[in-house]
Amino acid sequence: MNIRTATVSAAIAALTFAAAQSTGLPKLAVKPTYRVCFNQSEMDNPWRLAQTKSMQDEAKRLGWQLVFTNANGSAAKQASDVRSCIAQRVDAIFLTPREEKPLTPVVLEAKRAGIPMFIIDRNVDETVAKPGRDFVAFIGSDFYAEGQRAAEWLVKTTKGKAKVIELLGSTGSSPAIAREKGFHDYIAKHPGIEVLVSQTGNFTRDEGRKVMEALIQAHPDATAVYAHNDEMALGAITALEAAGRKPGKDITLVSIDGQKSALEAIIAGKLGATVECNPRFGVKAFQTLRDYAAGKKIAPKLINDDRFFDISNAKASLNSAF
Ligand code: GYE
Numbered sequence: 001m002n003i004r005t006a007t008v009s010a011a012i013a014a015l016t017f018a019a020a021q022s023t024g025l026p027k028l029a030v031k032p033t034y035r036v037c038f039n040q041s042e043m044d045n046p047w048r049l050a051q052t053k054s055m056q057d058e059a060k061r062l063g064w065q066l067v068f069t070n071a072n073g074s075a076a077k078q079a080s081d082v083r084s085c086i087a088q089r090v091d092a093i094f095l096t097p098r099e100e101k102p103l104t105p106v107v108l109e110a111k112r113a114g115i116p117m118f119i120i121d122r123n124v125d126e127t128v129a130k131p132g133r134d135f136v137a138f139i140g141s142d143f144y145a146e147g148q149r150a151a152e153w154l155v156k157t158t159k160g161k162a163k164v165i166e167l168l169g170s171t172g173s174s175p176a177i178a179r180e181k182g183f184h185d186y187i188a189k190h191p192g193i194e195v196l197v198s199q200t201g202n203f204t205r206d207e208g209r210k211v212m213e214a215l216i217q218a219h220p221d222a223t224a225v226y227a228h229n230d231e232m233a234l235g236a237i238t239a240l241e242a243a244g245r246k247p248g249k250d251i252t253l254v255s256i257d258g259q260k261s262a263l264e265a266i267i268a269g270k271l272g273a274t275v276e277c278n279p280r281f282g283v284k285a286f287q288t289l290r291d292y293a294a295g296k297k298i299a300p301k302l303i304n305d306d307r308f309f310d311i312s313n314a315k316a317s318l319n320s321a322f
Contacts, residue, residue, distance in 0.1 A: 025136055026114040028092060028293040035065040036289070037085035041098035041122070042073040044204055045231045046259045050322035051121065051279040055094065058282030075102035075172075082106040086113045092289055096121045099172035104128045107135050118288060120281045123174040132300035136292055139285055139302045143175045146275045147182020149308060150226055150254045151193075153273045157252060160190050162224040165215050166198035167208055167236060169228035175277075176200070179228045179256060196222055201232040208232030212239035227255040230262035230274055237270050248272065258309050260321040266314040273310040279322055 038055050042048055052068070059066035067090060071078030075098045085093050086109060093110055095117060097103035107129040110117045117135040124135075131138045154162060166183070169176030180198065187193040196219045201208035208231060216222065216239060225240075227233035233255035237247045245251050247270040255262065258276035265271035284302065292298050309317055 025133070026111060026116045028116050028289070030293045031091070033062065033064050034091040034289070035067065036092045036094060037067045037069065037082070037088075037090045038094045039078055039081045039085065039096065040068065040070045041075075041078055041096050043070050044073065045229070046261070046322060047229065047231075047257050047277070047279045050259075051096070051281055054280040054282035055285065056282075058286050062286060064286070071098060073098070075099045079103060079106050082110065086110055086115055089113075090115065093117045094120050094285055097124050097174070098122070099170065100125045100174050100177070101172060111135065116289075116292065118285060120285050121279070130300070132298075137288060137298050137300055137302055139281060139288060139304075141175075141277045141304045141306055143178035143277075144182040146175075146256050146277060146306070147179040147184075148186045149182075149275045150179075150256060150273075151183045151186035153308075153310070154224060154226065154252065154254050155187065155190050155193060157254075157272060158193070158224060161192040162194070162252065163219070163222050164193065164195045164224045164226050165212070165219060165222045165236075166195050167201040167211060167225065167227040167232040168198055169200070169203045169232075171200050171202075173203075175256075176203075176228055183226060195226075201227070201235065203229050203231060205231040205235040208235030209239045210235075212236040213242070216240060216243045216245065223251055225251060225253045227253065229277075230255045230257040230259045230271075233271055233274070234261060234265060237265065258307065258317075258321055260318060263309055263314040263318050263321050266309060266311055267318075269311075273308065275308055276306040278304045278306055 069081035078098050104124040107124050111134050119135055119138045121140045123138055199211050201211045225236050233253050240247050252272050254273050256275045256277055258274050262274045
């Protein structure tokens with residue numbers, strides 16, 4: 001082969017490689033250990049702490065190097081955290097996108113850079129970045145079903161009659177979007193359930209409390225609270241008690257996550273029920289990466305099985321909750 005043909009075939013090889021990268025997912029070699037990034041959105045509640053611990057524990061168990069970043073609640077910082085992981089040429093990236101839209105571009109950037117990405121827990125904008133095409137898979141809970149299950153319990157418990165204050169999760173995050181829709185779609189068939197107001201408490205206990213302080217003044221006729229996570233429900237309980245209400249007696253609360261302190265609130269008769277949203281991703285996330293490297297077919301969506309807690313099983317489930 002002369003120099004000219006060698007150059008041409010190198011160019012063709014480069015083009016073929018580029019084409020494979022732009023149409024297919026980046027490949028991952030089978031190796032004994034990997035260096036992977038985990039880009040966390042924030043570390044401000046028990047759910048986030050449990051998720052991070054589960055990822056770190058599994059990395060340690062396998063002897064992998066885990067590059068951990070914490071975006072401290074900023075989608076912009078999280079996007080730059082992912083970019084720095086791409087620049088470090090890690091083997092793969094686990095991303096838990098704080099909000100759908102601001103984190104979608106970096107998913108496409110990772111693909112272009114040839115780094116397989118796994119989206120865990122929260123999702124990105126799937127009209128732009130699709131699992132199985134732009135990133136390997138989404139691993140997480142069915143947030144829409146969570147909203148439906150919370151609504152189903154509320155309808156049953158209140159016999160289809162309630163005036164609800166809704167505490168929304170972080171604006172633009174996939175769980176907030178789908179937990180709202182799932183709940184509202186369900187109660188649409190139950191005209192006795194009326195949502196008086198929906199406001200974000202940003203998935204935190206403190207904001208849940210502050211927002212409820214104001215909302216219970218504005219809506220003293222409320223008989224129920226639907227909180228998109230347990231932390232906000234626990235904050236709401238504090239605010240309701242301060243306002244002279246009796247959570248669990250004159251106002252019914254339902255939320256999502258299934259953390260230990262929420263189960264304790266159920267046992268204390270203050271919280272009615274909580275839909276589990278399992279934060280322990282470590283084993284499943286890392287196993288999915290290994291399956292992917294081994295060439296196994298990965299389903300684009302791997303949905304977690306979640307439990308449901310109310311007074312019937314809260315005590316028995318306490319030890320297994322996070
Ligand atoms: O419900 C909440 C956390 O993304 C599913 O985020 C997760 C949610 C979880 O901050 O507590």
